[in-house]
Amino acid sequence: MKLVSASNFILLLCTWAEINAQTLNLDVVCKLPDALRESSALWFDRDERVFYSLNDSDRKNEFHSFDSTGAWIATYPISNATNVDWEEMTADDEGTMYIGDFGNNSNNRQDLKIYILPHFFDHKDSSIHAEIIRLKYERQSAFPPPDASKNFDMEAMIYFNDSLHLFSKNRTTPYTGITYHYTIPALAGDYTLLPRDSFNTGGANYLQNWVVGAALSPDKKSLILLSYDKMWLFRSFVGSSFLQGNVTQYKFPFLSQKEGVSFSTNSDIFISEESVPGASVNGNLYHAKLDLTSTQEQGELKKNIVKTRLISDDYLRKETFETEIYNLSGQLIMRIAPHVEVISFTSFPAGVYFMKENSKFKSQTTLLIKY
Structure with missing residues (x-):
């Protein structure tokens, strides 16, 4: 008889965390231009193959474009804007750009804004006049609030269906891991933010779990929330209920101050990173390729899990169904005929696997843990 060791109990306890975690390799594309040493956002123009980014701490009311070699192209000042703490940029399908001046490290700001640059990509004037969205939080009455309530910072924003979707950067102590999802019309005006949804990024270390950027894929089927050493990919959501979709966590090979993310295709992403003096890696633009086929399959497998089984003796008796075994990434590794x-x-x-059994009437998944 094979005994279950303490390490195997730990494996069992960590099963769900392991299911949601994959490693995503990052390839260096180039060094960011010197004008973007505090890069805090990223937008990729798929038509012109040009990148846009901005700085979050130099207080200049301008943003920049550059190419895939890291060569600076142009600077775009906004004539009626101030840069208190610019943190994010996104755009709609009509060529209007949105810049979020809603960074709020101390949770004490009362001048949060989003600048709207109508049809920016159509003319790119040398000086741009912005329309303005002004924001406040329904739940905030103290500036700053107590440490346990400091979830009024923001660094992530996307555009979807005539609305801007914002995701909070959690600075609570003790750290709760909750990011809130807010929605406002993508029109100039004054708006009060009230959470419509939330997601727990987990973990006790805020540097590895707070949300610092967001991106929506061109086909609107994938949402990324970015952190310093990982990201979360949401798929199979309905409408704009992004955080209710299937989620896969991707770990990066290293921790650095990654703050900008943008899709170039439905399965290709770029990530920008701030330059930090003395850091071993900094100031780069990265590319990564997503395996959406296995991600979708993994999501379906997780959704249909009905039980968990431990494998201790290398053999498992099954029902007389067609059976498929998948690895943790959702890739098919074995198919077994019904008569076996x-x-x-x-x-x-040793590890975690999915066993999918397909009968005439239903399909169900068993989570297998081999030790």
């Missing part, structure tokens, strides 16, 4: 009654796991390393 026992599955051999002798060649499988």
